[in-house]
């Protein structure tokens with residue numbers, strides 16, 4: 001059976017809460033079990049929530065423009081805590097200024113994210129990807 005437990009939250013000192021609630025609702029509508037740690041969440045809170053729930057994926061949101069800093073070392077920390085296979089996605093408003101998307105994406109790939117979403121990408125796209133990725137891991 002596919003593990004459909006997903007941890008979501010808004011990373012770092014980011015207090016934007018509206019998108020987080022929408023994502024929670026959309027995931028539930030699509031049959032996922034959501035563990036929502038909310039806004040203002042440090043990396044370790046995502047990891048603890050995933051460990052406690054045995055989640056299959058973590059979806060990190062960053063809205064306020066400092067996502068890259070907040071996400072540094074996230075995959076390493078997951079590995080350190082025994083979450084080697086967990087899917088890591090990130091989206092919202094990542095990347096600032098007028099830098100090209102490919103450079104931003106490359107850096108998030110280097111951090112170890114499996115899927116990195118351009119600003120403006122809807123959560124429905126992530127839901128499609130989640131279904132594919134989780135089916136592959138089964």
Ligand code: B12
Pocket residue numbers: 013014015016017018019020022023059060061062063064065066089090091092093094095096097117120121122123126
């Ligand atoms: C409301 C708001 C606030 C409120 C937040 C209240 C609250 N409790 O949520 C307050 C006033 C507190 C605030 C503060 C700040 N804000 Co503000 N805020 C906004 C505003 C106007 C709306 C945000 C919102 O609710 N949007 C609606 C929801 C539905 O959209 P969303 O949050 O983006 O989420 C969707 C998508 O991002 C996406 N998504 C999110 N996560 C993920 C993950 C994945 C995987 C995927 C695929 C998609 C995805 O799906 C979500 C649902 O549709 C936006 C401008 C705008 N029009 O968007 C600025 C905005 C987000 N804020 C901004 C900034 C800069 C700030 C401040 C830093 C300002 C300051 N200098 O103090 C602070 C940061 C405070 C902090 N510590 O976080 C910038 C961010 C710029 C950037 N990232 O490059 C924006 C874009 C305004 C701007 N044009 O400059 N803000």
